[in-house]
Structure formats: C-alpha cells, structure tokens
Amino acid sequence: AAAPPSPALLRALKDGSQFPDVDGGLDAEFGYFGKVLTPLTGFQATFNDATIQKVAVAAEAFENKILVVGTALNGYTFDFVLVRYNLDGSIDGTFGDSGFVFTDFSTVAPPALTEDDPPAYRNDEATALTIDSAGRIVVVGTTAVYPFQDFSSIGGLGNFAIARYLPDGSLDTSFGYGGRQVVDVGGEFSDDRAEDVAVQYVGISGDSED
Secondary structure, three states: OOOOOOOEEEOEOOOOOOOOOOOOOEOOOOOEOOEEEOOOOOOOEEEEEEEEEEEEEEOOEEEEEEEEEEEEEEOOEEEEEEEEEOOOOOEOOOOOEOOEEEEOOOOOOOOOOOOOOOOOOEEEEEEEEEEOOOOOEEEEEEEEEOOOOOOOOOOOOEEEEEEEEOOOOOEOOOOOEOOEEEEOOOOOOOOOOOOOOOOOOOEEEOOEEO
16 A cells, blocks of 8 residues: 655755755755655645744743644544654654644534534644744644544535644643634534634733733
8 A cells, every 4th residue: 555645844945055046945954955754654644834933942042943733634533733843854852742743623512513413523624823922832724523434534514723732732721622622603504714823912901912
C-alpha cells in the first residue's frame, strides 16, 4: 500500500539569492535544502496555516518557533493538529506531545445537536491560527458530524470550531469547554466554516484589555 502523503514546509530566501533567477529561492539552511516533510505514521494530514511563535526560554530571553496547524486522521476521524518546529526545521519536542498536539471536538456538541447524535463521529479541520497578546494560541476551523459509515473527508455540514491553547500547546481550560468551543452560525442545515481568525482587544475596565 502506498504511504500516506506527508505535509511539507518550505522556507524561501526573500531575495532569491540561492537561485538568482527565481524570487524566493529555497533556503538550504532549513530542513533538507529548504524543505521539511513531516510523516505522521498512520495518519493522513494537511497543513493549512502557519505563524512564527515567540517562546520564552529564559528570563527576558526568547526564541522564534514555527507553528503550523491543519488536520490529521487520528483513529477513525480527523482532528485539529498543531505542530511546532525549530527554525532549522526540526520538530520542537518541548511542544505538546513531542512536538504535536491533536484536538478532538467530539465532546463539544453545538446547540443544534441532540443527545441522540453520535458525538464520537466528528471530523475537525483547523484552517487558521493567531497568537494573542498573552501568548495564547487561537485556532479556528470546522467540525462536522458524519454518518456512521463515512470518514472519507472533511466536507459535509459543519460548524465553527475554536480552540485556545497555552504557549506550550496545552488547552486553555479557561476558554469554552475545556479549551474548545463550537458555534452553529446558520442553523441545523447550514454549512459553517471558519477560514480566518483575528483577536479583537476590547477595554473592560480602566486600561485593561481582554
């Protein structure tokens, strides 16, 4: 059987100096000649968004990390997946579980569902992320209920899925339900998909923001 596809990262030089005729030539100091493949053994995975995360490593000392989000087949269903890399393209083992975080929304049913729906059969896809002023990671995407027999892809009728994490990749349990929230925007028969995210800072008292 063919191996499942591996998500790939590329890092380009902004001036194209490695390949003078091509703007944004690959940076040979990143991964293997500018490319990193991340085989998730037994998983099907896709990366959808990435950002640079500034991580505290000592008092007043920080390192930049590459944080990537997407979806991965985890057992019978797809889950949010977050992966963090060092700037050289190696996996950052200090993040989550050896560099990886999987988040399942099966137990966070939106209001349109009833107790008779099978929450264990939900597919989740992370499509965008941002980092707030407190360093927390905010990830959005889609969660969708599937018929028992169908785990073939993400599609179907979805709801907004939001998760918030602490800088180390653990879920921020002060947010939503154990760090996760599902929002049914258009009702039971609408297909709701969150494609981007931004943090809005709102003054709540004096000079404080949240």
